[in-house]
Ligand SMILES: [Zn+2]
């Protein structure tokens with residue numbers, strides 16, 4: 001480092017790069033160990049790296065000085081702008097529940113072609129690469145270690161395995177690919193991908209709202225239909241993540257019918273016959289979480305269905 005604590009070699013950020021990834025590239029370019037950089041830039045809390053996707057301005061300024069990159073540009077590599085206009089409940093939900101900090105996912109093909117860490121990979125609900133139409137990868141395929149956001153080399157595992165050599169699985173579901181395309185368009189203010197199936201989500205919601213809505217549905221569906229709390233990781237023993245995401249996304253394709261088909265399935269669960277959904281805590285959680293004007297397009301058909309079922313129960 002030079003005087004005034006500035007790096008000699010400055011990495012040029014890519015439009016959709018993650019700040020974490022840029023810090024790793026800066027360390028690699030300047031042959032600095034990244035824990036040192038986090039320490040130096042005061043990016044730690046209780047000795048752990050903080051989640052720089054949600055970094056405050058003071059820390060950003062300091063990091064900007066070290067990297068010799070304007071704080072505004074660094075801020076655009078976080079999710080800060082996407083959260084600026086959204087409800088605080090939505091923001092907190094996504095930061096604490098929907099973002100990776102330790103482990104992450106990557107697209108081996110993107111890493112091979114571009115050599116940087118795309119910001120959207122840190123979003124737990126974003127599972128498919130819209131450029132290569134393949135599933136993102138969570139583990140090193142040689143030593144099976146998780147892939148970490150705070151890693152010393154952007155391109156390879158500590159065991160030496162090049163992530164670009166990982167085999168990838170093509171995603172068979174156009175709806176899930178389109179969901180990734182839609183998030184990419186929204187986050188980067190682009191109309192790079194054409195969205196047709198998910199028109200309803202695309203039309204009604206901002207980036208953060210779309211993540212929040214799908215994430216909450218995924219959580220509820222896994223609780224009701226699979227009796228599990230999902231942690232949004234392929235690494236967990238509960239590896240239905242992709243199926244549940246697909247199921248949830250399909251709910252938005254043909255409203256209200258698609259939602260009613262899902263609710264029919266829920267009502268066919270034996271325990272729901274005894275403890276009807278509309279009297280459960282879960283029902284009130286759904287209502288509470290969706291009580292914002294933006295979610296009216298989904299809350300209204302939900303309420304219609306519940307009213308119909310409730311009146312049936314009442315007349316029994
Ligand atoms: Zn890719």
Ligand SMILES: [Zn+2]
Nearest residue numbers: 140143157159
């Ligand atoms: Zn490895």
